[in-house]
Amino acid sequence: MxxxxxxxxxxxxxxxxxxxxxxxxxxxxxxxxxxxxxxxxxxxxxxxxxxxxxxxxxxxxxxxxxxxxxxxxxxxxxxxxxxQKRTIGTKAQQALKKQFEQSKIAKKKASKDKKREDQERRFLQKQAKRREKHRGH
Structure with missing residues (x-):
């Protein structure tokens, strides 16, 4: 065979x-x-x-x-x-899909940056509060 x-x-x-x-x-x-x-x-x-x-x-x-x-x-x-084709049909649909993927990546990056900045801000607040507690001694 x-x-x-x-x-x-x-x-x-x-x-x-x-x-x-x-x-x-x-x-x-x-x-x-x-x-x-x-x-x-x-x-x-x-x-x-x-x-x-x-x-x-x-x-x-x-x-x-x-x-x-x-x-x-x-x-x-x-x-x-x-x-069978496994892709999206028209060139316009493919372009839209590519644009969607790029915007998704950009949103993810912005979200990550915002989260990092918030963490940094909270850390600095904790440090300032700690210094404030020990200020008089």
């Missing part, structure tokens, strides 16, 4: 396709540069269908793993989840 997996990753500044192939004891990996723009589904299919035989796989051995039977419907659901 041969298992294969294709993963598309963004490794700044290029998108890369990583092919993995496992057949019993052999584990093989190949990598292809796809370019700077997000590859479309037809490009990926053309790569798999037409150029798969031309890939140069790096080979190593793997420990024997026990493969459990996976229900076909579950396998289909897992494959569907793996292909």
């Amino acid at each position: 041969i298992k294969g997996e294709l993963t598309i990753v963004f490794d700044d500044p290029f998108y890369k396709a990583i092919f993995e192939r496992i057949d019993g004891i052999n584990y093989e990996v190949a990598q292809v540069n796809l370019g700077a723009s997000l590859p479309s589904m037809p490009e990926i299919l053309r790569l798999v269908n037409d150029h798969y035989s031309q890939l140069h796989f790096y080979q190593s051995t793997v420990k024997k793993k026990i493969h459990h039977h996976i229900n076909p419907k579950r396998a289909q659901r897992l494959a569907h989840r793996a292909t």
Whole structure:
């Protein structure tokens, strides 16, 4: 039984396709540069269908793993989840999310600074009160 997996990753500044192939004891990996723009589904299919035989796989051995039977419907659901986008849809939404994250970081920093200043102020008040108690002696 041969298992294969294709993963598309963004490794700044290029998108890369990583092919993995496992057949019993052999584990093989190949990598292809796809370019700077997000590859479309037809490009990926053309790569798999037409150029798969031309890939140069790096080979190593793997420990024997026990493969459990996976229900076909579950396998289909897992494959569907793996292909879905996990990001927010539009560029505007992404920009808003980034702005929100930056404002959250700024608020956190301001809160931390305010807390530190309050602690310092309270410490100085305690010191002054202590000095005031011992003033006459």
